[in-house]
Amino acid sequence: MTKRKPPTCWIPDLGSETRLPVVNRRWAPPLGLGNMDWGCLSVREIEVLSLIVRGHRTLEIAQELGIQASTAKFHIRSILKKTSCRTQAQAAAQFVEWRNGN
Numbered sequence: 001m002t003k004r005k006p007p008t009c010w011i012p013d014l015g016s017e018t019r020l021p022v023v024n025r026r027w028a029p030p031l032g033l034g035n036m037d038w039g040c041l042s043v044r045e046i047e048v049l050s051l052i053v054r055g056h057r058t059l060e061i062a063q064e065l066g067i068q069a070s071t072a073k074f075h076i077r078s079i080l081k082k083t084s085c086r087t088q089a090q091a092a093a094q095f096v097e098w099r100n101g102n
Helices: 043-053 058-065 069-083 088-099
Strands: 008-010 019-023
Touching: 043 058, 043 069, 043 088, 058 069, 069 088
Parallel strands: none
Antiparallel strands: 008 019
């Protein structure tokens, strides 16, 4: 029996060479980086957050991911709740700060 590689997800704003591990449809960030528990976010929520970081609005996120605007809003609300952020800008800033290791 061959050993299967663990699934990964590609995060657009991290570059084409960056693939991050996924465990049970949850993104598994490297341990010990930042105070935020980014692992609580689903793969889709990380995709939405990465588009927010790139400056996309709700309708643009929906079009980019091929989902309804209401679904994009649901993911955004879920991101804000899970990260205890009050705004999309705050969540994006904290994600960028964590990603850059500050």
